[in-house]
Amino acid sequence: MKDVTITLPQLGDDSLVGVLRTLYATLANTSVQRQYHFNLRPVQWVHPLLALPLSAFIQRSGSTYEVDNLSDVGKYLQMMSFPRGIDSLPPLQQYDFGGKNYTPISVLRSTSTESQREKLQAQFEQMILQVLQPALGATSAVYYPISELVTNIFDHSNSDAGYIFGQYYPKKNFLDICIVDTGRGLAKTYREEKGLDFSDKNAMQAALQGRSTKPSKERGFGLRTSKDIVCKALGGSFSLISGSFAYITEVQKEHSFNLPNFYWQGVIIAYRIPRPIQMVDITPFLE
Amino acid sequence: MYTYNHMEHRLHLKLAQEIAEIISSRDVITVIKNRLLNQPEKSFVLDFSSVAFTSRSAAHEFILLEEDLKSHKKQVALVHMNKDVQAMFSTVRHHRIATQKLDFVLPQVMDINVLAA
Numbered sequence: 001m002k003d004v005t006i007t008l009p010q011l012g013d014d015s016l017v018g019v020l021r022t023l024y025a026t027l028a029n030t031s032v033q034r035q036y037h038f039n040l041r042p043v044q045w046v047h048p049l050l051a052l053p054l055s056a057f058i059q060r061s062g063s064t065y066e067v068d069n070l071s072d073v074g075k076y077l078q079m080m081s082f083p084r085g086i087d088s089l090p091p092l093q094q095y096d097f098g099g100k101n102y103t104p105i106s107v108l109r110s111t112s113t114e115s116q117r118e119k120l121q122a123q124f125e126q127m128i129l130q131v132l133q134p135a136l137g138a139t140s141a142v143y144y145p146i147s148e149l150v151t152n153i154f155d156h157s158n159s160d161a162g163y164i165f166g167q168y169y170p171k172k173n174f175l176d177i178c179i180v181d182t183g184r185g186l187a188k189t190y191r192e193e194k195g196l197d198f199s200d201k202n203a204m205q206a207a208l209q210g211r212s213t214k215p216s217k218e219r220g221f222g223l224r225t226s227k228d229i230v231c232k233a234l235g236g237s238f239s240l241i242s243g244s245f246a247y248i249t250e251v252q253k254e255h256s257f258n259l260p261n262f263y264w265q266g267v268i269i270a271y272r273i274p275r276p277i278q279m280v281d282i283t284p285f286l287e
Numbered sequence: 288m289y290t291y292n293h294m295e296h297r298l299h300l301k302l303a304q305e306i307a308e309i310i311s312s313r314d315v316i317t318v319i320k321n322r323l324l325n326q327p328e329k330s331f332v333l334d335f336s337s338v339a340f341t342s343r344s345a346a347h348e349f350i351l352l353e354e355d356l357k358s359h360k361k362q363v364a365l366v367h368m369n370k371d372v373q374a375m376f377s378t379v380r381h382h383r384i385a386t387q388k389l390d391f392v393l394p395q396v397m398d399i400n401v402l403a404a
Contacts, residue, residue, distance in 0.1 A: 024399050114315040115306060122307035125340075140340055140371045147311035147342035155313060155344075201393065210387045220385040221343055247393060254394040262399075283374055286343060287382040 005039040016239045016248050019047040028262045032057060038065040043073050048178035049270040052165045055083040055105055056180045081105050092123050102167040103127045110160045121150055124164055131168040132175050137279025141233055144282055145226035149179050149269050152222050157183025159266060174274050182266040186242040189213050200243030228285040236273035297330040303337035310341045316348040320355060329361050336367040346379045
């Protein structure tokens with residue numbers, strides 16, 4: 001089993017681009033078909049964009065990890081139920097925030113009934129509202145991207161599980177959400193559903209343009225409108241990773257990255273929104 | 288949770304209890320639709336009391352459910368929506384066809400290792 005030591009993000013760089021670099025450094029030259037031992041001892045803080053994909057990778061590959069359980073990071077990972085997460089409703093309902101500003105890792109499984117999965121997802125979304133406490137009239141804006149992006153996992157990815165996690169930073173006044181699947185990824189979905197041989201980059205562009213892989217002309221809204229609500233309605237940042245390609249829009253600047261020697265089988269979405277302090281009307285962004 | 292309203296001769300389904308208070312997924316609505324199609328009753332009420340939010344996808348799927356039931360000579364009434372849910376349904380009804388934003392183009396691609404350098 002190969003050892004992988006997780007490198008620290010650049011001090012002070014908690015931007016989505018900065019955290020992408022840490023994720024890239026951690027999982028470059030790895031494959032979910034092999035097992036690794038991840039050393040988190042040097043890490044002093046863990047961002048959702050690192051913790052959640054790592055959780056999914058460890059579960060998928062059967063890898064192991066080590067951390068100082070007495071350190072702040074060790075306690076944080078324990079409290080968020082890293083790496084296995086919570087995949088049933090009663091323990092999630094019993095989760096004691098106790099002053100914490102983050103949810104546990106929640107795992108939605110295709111083996112659950114549709115109703116069980118929906119209740120678990122609803123509980124997660126209500127917990128996000130509880131930590132964030134947005135202004136009245138902003139709840140739809142908070143719920144919408146989570147609802148649409150998680151729905152996409154079970155509509156499109158053929159993944160057996162979806163992973164979700166949220167962390168609110170009260171001093172910085174923003175919420176980070178991460179949504180991960182280890183399904184077929186964007187390019188393979190276009191290939192299998194539409195016979196289109198897209199690169200990871202072209203598949204991502206098509207998805208963000210709203211080109212659905214479903215036959216109906218009434219599909220294709222979810223990803224694009226979610227990004228618009230996060231970025232335009234809420235003034236946030238948004239990142240999307242699939243295969244060997246990443247797209248990030250942050251502080252109204254857009255970036256695209258090739259990720260050589262890195263391959264995420266599935267999709268990773270991470271976004272950041274400031275805490276809404278006034279009503280947010282999402283209807284202009286739904287088309 | 289189904290109840291039968293004898294006065295109105297309709298099967299009444301409280302969605303917050305049957306599904307959840309936040310309804311996001313298409314597949315859970317497909318399950319409901321198939322159950323209603325297999326019921327002998329011809330008339331149903333889908334009660335959105337205590338449903339705080341429906342996603343666009345879910346609202347669209349409910350609208351398709353209405354249409355499928357109608358094509359099978361069954362009726363469904365969607366009742367007690369809060370204003371956010373009403374607004375979502377109104378948006379979906381008025382903007383059914385997805386317009387592709389083909390003018391969206393990814394920015395120039397960088398290599399992540401250039402950033403790290």
